[in-house]
Amino acid sequence: xxxxxxxxxxxxxxxxxxxxxxxxxxxxxxxxxxxxxxxxxxxxxxxxxxxxxxxxxxxxxxxxxxxxxxxxxxxxxxxxxxxxxxxxxxxxxxxxxxxxxxxxxxxxxxxxxxxxxxxxxxxxxxxxxxxxxxxxxxxxxxxxxxxxxxxxxxxxxxxxxxxxxxxxxxxxxxxxxxxxxxxxxxxxxxxxxxxxxxxxxxxxxxxxxxxxxxxxxxxxxxx
Numbered sequence: 001x002x003x004x005x006x007x008x009x010x011x012x013x014x015x016x017x018x019x020x021x022x023x024x025x026x027x028x029x030x031x032x033x034x035x036x037x038x039x040x041x042x043x044x045x046x047x048x049x050x051x052x053x054x055x056x057x058x059x060x061x062x063x064x065x066x067x068x069x070x071x072x073x074x075x076x077x078x079x080x081x082x083x084x085x086x087x088x089x090x091x092x093x094x095x096x097x098x099x100x101x102x103x104x105x106x107x108x109x110x111x112x113x114x115x116x117x118x119x120x121x122x123x124x125x126x127x128x129x130x131x132x133x134x135x136x137x138x139x140x141x142x143x144x145x146x147x148x149x150x151x152x153x154x155x156x157x158x159x160x161x162x163x164x165x166x167x168x169x170x171x172x173x174x175x176x177x178x179x180x181x182x183x184x185x186x187x188x189x190x191x192x193x194x195x196x197x198x199x200x201x202x203x204x205x206x207x208x209x210x211x212x213x214x215x216x217x218x219x220x221x222x223x
Contacts, residue, residue, distance in 0.1 A: 080115070
């Protein structure tokens with residue numbers, strides 16, 4: 001980042017930290033929800049094994065019944081901005097088209113039209129099944145866009161140089177957990193092969209203390 005003006009370099013670092021934070025919050029939320037479901041499923045299994053019949057319904061019904069949708073009625077302003085406003089950049093345009101047949105800007109207008117700022121919160125003034133689907137999907141999907149794209153820093157050489165600068169950077173979150181950025185020297189998962197170019201940058205998050213490695217900047221063949 002030596003060839004960037006000081007103000008631009010600082011803005012870029014702040015953008016990176018913000019996007020790392022929003023990804024961590026989403027990953028943490030998903031892992032927390034899964035932990036709740038695992039606990040509830042085990043309790044239900046214990047009841048079943050004790051001879052008491054479980055109520056009917058599919059596993060999807062069981063999972064759905066344990067989702068607390070009331071969390072989208074009133075959202076902390078910082079959380080709202082991080083995940084549902086600026087955080088919409090966490091996903092590619094294709095993600096929104098595939099999930100809702102709507103573009104990112106239309107999703108943004110839908111959310112902003114449904115919420116009103118009330119002190120330190122955003123309160124839902126008019127809910128709908130579509131809004132609920134939008135909020136839940138962008139809260140729990142882990143189909144992240146690259147941490148940085150051409151509109152942030154043009155050119156694969158600049159992205160590669162930036163990845164080298166970010167290598168070994170540790171970002172501490174408010175809950176005390178840390179995310180460690182690194183340039184992979186070998187495939188980070190079983191799917192990686194020699195024909196598959198290594199990512200330029202990865203990050204290992206620790207939701208609930210469990211390691212979760214995510215590709216943050218793809219290589220040239222993937223961008």
